[in-house]
Amino acid sequence: MLIDWFTVGAQVLNFVVLVWLMKHFLYQPVLNAIAAREKRIADQIADAAAKEKQAVTERKTFEDKNASFDQQRAGLLDKATADAKAEGLRLADEAQKAALVLASKHEHALAMQAAHLQQTIAGRAALEVFAVARKTLGDLADVDLESRMVGVFSRRLRELPDSAKTQLAAALKPGAEPAVVRSHFALPADQQAAIQNEVNVCFSADVSLRFETTDGAVCGIELSAGGQKLAWTIADYLRDLQQSVAALLVPAAKPAAAPKHPDAVAP
Structure with missing residues (x-):
């Protein structure tokens, strides 16, 4: 069998050309496409990883902010609760103080009314006793009350203790x-003269006297000079009645001091 070397060479040449053409126009583009696809996939994977990492970071940041917000909210809620409680206590304290002040004012007003009523009753009682005593002395002894008062005052003046007389x-x-x-x-003039004479004799001096009338000395006579005072009135005897009336009006009040003797000399 004869070998046609020309044909063999042509076929070899054709094969080499075919391989070169396939490598240049088919295999290399396929390799380039595969490499480009692998690179794109790798880039996508890297981008997804970066995004996942960023998402994890953002999630952690959000969770931290959320925890900080919850902590601040709890702190603000506690503060608001404490402030509301303190304000409630303050308002309750102010309301209690206002109630105490109002009760004190009401009690003071009642005490003032009771004192006024007590004074009115005592004053009217004194006037009634004065009228009854005047009529009784006039009916029984045929001596008017005023002249009897002058006589009693003169006797009290003579019976003054030495210390009071010295003052x-x-x-x-x-x-x-x-x-x-x-x-x-x-x-009247004769009673004024009697008192003048009694004072001059008692103090062994010519004492200048000025006679006045006053609503204060109910049924009685008062001698005052230089801050010293000698008084005899039925008001001293009415003080017990006044204290009894006060005890009825204000049962919780402390008893008043015992009345002074009507002959006492007050500075």
């Missing part, structure tokens, strides 16, 4: 302001 004598010394004799009624 009153110092106030009645010559050259001093005239002593004032006050009475609820206007003393």
Whole structure:
């Protein structure tokens, strides 16, 4: 069998050309496409990983912010609760103080009303006793009350203790302001003269006296000079009645001090 080397060479040449053509126009583009696809896939995977990492970071940041917000909200809620409780206590305390002040004012107003009523009752009682005593003395002894008062006052003046007489004598010394004799009624001239004479004899001096009437000395006579005072009135005897009335009006009140003797000399 004869070999046609020309044909073999042509076929070899054709095969080499075919291989070169396939490699240049088919195999290399396929390799390039495969490499490009692999690169694209790798880039996508890297991008997905980066996005996943960013998402994890953002999620952690969000969770931290959410936890911080919950903590701040809890703190604000606790503060608001504490402030509301403190405000409630303050308002309750103010309301209690206002109630106490109102109760005190009401109690003071009641005490003032009771004192006014007590004073009114005592004053009316004094006037009634004055009228009854005047009528009784006039009916039984045929002596008016005023003249009897002058007699009692003169006797009290003579019976003054030495210490009280010394104090009153110092106030009645010559050259001093005239002593004032006050009475609820206007003393007639003879009774004024009787008192003047009794004072001069008692203090062994010519004492200047000025006679006045006043609503204060209910049924009685008062001698005052230089801050010293000698008084005899039925008001002293009515003080017990006044205290009894006060005890009825205000049972919880403390008992008043015992009344002074009507002959006491007050500075």
